Amino acid sequence: MPEAPDTEPILLTPGPVSLTPDIVAAMSRPLPFHRGGEFHALHRGLVDGLARLFEAPATHQVLVLSGSGTMANEAMLSSTLGPQDHALVLVNGQFAERLVEILRCHGVPHRTLAVPFGQAFDLDAVERAVAAPDVTAVVMVAMETGLGLLNPVRDVGRLCRAARRLFFVDAVSALGAERLSVGADGIDFCSSVGNKGLGGPPGASFVCADRDALRSRRPAAPRSWYLDLHRYADWARVSETPTTPPIPVLLGLEAALRATLAEGVERRRARFRGLTAIAIEAAARLGAAPLVSPSREASRAAAVTTLIPPPSLDAGDVVRHARAHGFILHEVRVGDRSAFQVAVMGAVREEHLRRLAQRLDDLAPHAPPTAGTPPPSSASAAGTPRSRS
Numbered sequence: 001m002p003e004a005p006d007t008e009p010i011l012l013t014p015g016p017v018s019l020t021p022d023i024v025a026a027m028s029r030p031l032p033f034h035r036g037g038e039f040h041a042l043h044r045g046l047v048d049g050l051a052r053l054f055e056a057p058a059t060h061q062v063l064v065l066s067g068s069g070t071m072a073n074e075a076m077l078s079s080t081l082g083p084q085d086h087a088l089v090l091v092n093g094q095f096a097e098r099l100v101e102i103l104r105c106h107g108v109p110h111r112t113l114a115v116p117f118g119q120a121f122d123l124d125a126v127e128r129a130v131a132a133p134d135v136t137a138v139v140m141v142a143m144e145t146g147l148g149l150l151n152p153v154r155d156v157g158r159l160c161r162a163a164r165r166l167f168f169v170d171a172v173s174a175l176g177a178e179r180l181s182v183g184a185d186g187i188d189f190c191s192s193v194g195n196k197g198l199g200g201p202p203g204a205s206f207v208c209a210d211r212d213a214l215r216s217r218r219p220a221a222p223r224s225w226y227l228d229l230h231r232y233a234d235w236a237r238v239s240e241t242p243t244t245p246p247i248p249v250l251l252g253l254e255a256a257l258r259a260t261l262a263e264g265v266e267r268r269r270a271r272f273r274g275l276t277a278i279a280i281e282a283a284a285r286l287g288a289a290p291l292v293s294p295s296r297e298a299s300r301a302a303a304v305t306t307l308i309p310p311p312s313l314d315a316g317d318v319v320r321h322a323r324a325h326g327f328i329l330h331e332v333r334v335g336d337r338s339a340f341q342v343a344v345m346g347a348v349r350e351e352h353l354r355r356l357a358q359r360l361d362d363l364a365p366h367a368p369p370t371a372g373t374p375p376p377s378s379a380s381a382a383g384t385p386r387s388r389s
């Protein structure tokens with residue numbers, strides 16, 4: 001008998017993620033008015049909890065924004081950098097490229113230190129680039145999510161401190177899933193969201209900002225209304241946001257944050273590592289290998305793995321087969337190759353990964369056909385292995 005898919009597919013995607021029943025219940029609570037005491041308490045709780053998760057010293061403050069991670073990145077860069085600056089962006093993945101586009105949109109002078117996607121930065125080269133006299137700010141991504149690649153935030157932070165450069169980090173997928181400490185890493189501005197490492201719903205994002213750096217970089221006139229971080233900081237003084245926030249999302253975020261802090265990032269990371277190992281083993285039986293090899297321990301994300309299938313197996317077929325059995329995986333391009341991702345940041349348990357592993361075994365060379373799996377009659381048949389030799 002084919003195993004029936006779960007009524008709700010399990011999201012093994014790097015955001016959005018499957019939500020725990022607690023988070024779903026929190027989102028269904030009656031909505032507080034966003035200009036009243038109940039909302040003020042919610043806002044204060046989020047700011048305090050996020051500051052703990054960011055490991056923010058008292059010099060920093062957390063601003064809760066209404067929008068996705070890209071909004072947080074655009075708000076932190078465009079509200080603090082201007083034509084008088086020169087930003088150095090470290091690029092080894094697609095999200096760093098997006099940061100470059102944001103700087104270009106806002107007319108911020110910049111240059112890149114780029115290495116091929118997935119490769120580690122040469123820290124000597126980074127040190128030289130950071131020290132260039134015209135550079136005022138350094139911008140990088142903590143985890144290149146599409147690649148499952150971790151970047152050396154702490155090392156770059158040390159270089160920025162030595163050269164007295166402002167340091168911006170996109171930690172959209174790293175917060176709650178990886179070691180990150182705004183204080184110890186010397187970060188001035190750090191962005192993230194609730195719907196990845198925290199396991200919460202999408203729709204809210206945050207920036208953890210050095211108060212003095214933020215204040216000193218307020219332009220004479222705002223460069224945007226909605227993306228103006230300074231406006232958020234003004235309203236945060238009364239525990240409010242400038243516009244109507246996504247209140248159900250914030251209620252879900254509160255529950256996700258509570259669970260993340262109770263578990264602790266170290267334990268969470270170890271749990272993610274264990275779940276990821278099951279996926280990597282199953283992928284190996286298909287001949288698929290992680291893009292960031294296990295030997296590059298420090299560069300390997302705990303919760304997101306990008307797997308490159310052998311030429312005989314199409315990543316799209318893996319994704320369709322998993323979908324037919326109740327698991328959503330993400331197909332990504334890595335250069336001219338197609339790959340699939342397994343991400344374990346949400347309400348994902350070991351039994352889910354074991355079940356996914358069984359389904360992936362259906363696609364292994366010489367696997368007997370599974371009852372209920374449609375025959376490979378057409379290239380577009382959902383759940384059907386294609387181009388397998």
Ligand SMILES: Cc1ncc(COP(=O)(O)O)c(C=O)c1O
Nearest residue numbers: 068069070095143145170172173
């Ligand atoms: C590292 C990183 N930065 C930025 C983003 C953009 O976030 P959003 O889709 O929430 O705008 C993502 C999304 O996956 C990401 O992983």
